[in-house]
């Protein structure tokens with residue numbers, strides 16, 4: 117090791133999903149939405165003023181914050197925005213997880229959490245999901261420095277009813293509880309309404325999945341105005357202009373079209389439910405996903421081999437070589453046609469292997 121290497125921060129980074137760009141690929145590996153964003157987004161892009169490029173963006177992201185306030189019928193002081201929910205979550209880790217006590221998150225969950233905890237030097241513990249991949253609420257009632265979990269959880273897709281979420285928040289009044297709702301629009305009610313009653317709750321959402329805007333990198337948090345203030349203080353100590361003006365304008369445009377949003381979510385959920393039936397018929401098992409992906413395993417066909425065979429046909433899904441989940445594939449829900457192509461391949465594969 118070089119002498120200078122002893123004095124630098126060395127980390128094991130998060131591994132994002134592959135982003136191949138093949139003309140004929142079926143991309144079901146990073147939970148993007150197969151449908152385009154609301155038509156108003158393209159229009160707003162066409163009409164974007166030269167100022168949006170030339171000038172620095174509004175550091176308070178007013179346009180987007182106000183559009184969120186209007187869309188979700190809450191005061192704008194309750195919103196914080198960032199460059200995807202990854203940025204919002206990283207800021208939240210930095211701001212709210214500042215205790216000597218360990219923060220808690222599940223053993224199987226979004227694999228960025230341990231990376232941020234390591235990067236920021238936050239101690240953590242990972243209570244195990246039960247055999248059916250459910251979060252065990254009782255494990256979150258002990259001394260801790262904060263709690264974070266996704267709902268629906270990733271990569272399992274399981275959604276916890278709001279009563280369960282509320283119980284965890286209620287039993288932890290002295291720490292911040294972050295509920296990462298990247299996939300909630302495909303599942304059930306958001307915990308957003310609980311922020312009125314619990315000042316220690318931060319709910320984080322994204323435009324990457326249900327609003328088809330992963331490429332624009334837009335995420336947001338909802339919480340008590342004091343929490344939002346603390347988050348902004350940290351953000352302004354890090355980078356005043358996190359989001360581009362283009363992202364602010366296009367994000368605001370996306371929020372204006374509630375009908376399109378509801379319809380896109382409805383179509384995706386319908387395809388998910390159909391895909392579940394077909395996968396089940398082929399002998400796959402999976403938790404009952406409330407997200408835009410299915411986390412599936414087959415007792416006769418190793419996930420790793422299936423993953424490679426699919427990739428050879430340019431069908432990309434996600435495989436995690438991690439304890440307890442190394443025989444599962446996370447399959448993003450695409451269009452009905454894309455899922456039909458995947459299912460046709462699986463039928464053929466299973467037929468061949470017998």
Ligand code: PMP
Nearest residue numbers: 200201202226266270298322324
């Ligand atoms: N949370 C969870 C649980 C996720 O799966 C993802 C997607 N990788 C994110 C947050 C981050 O998404 P984005 O930064 O695109 O908003």
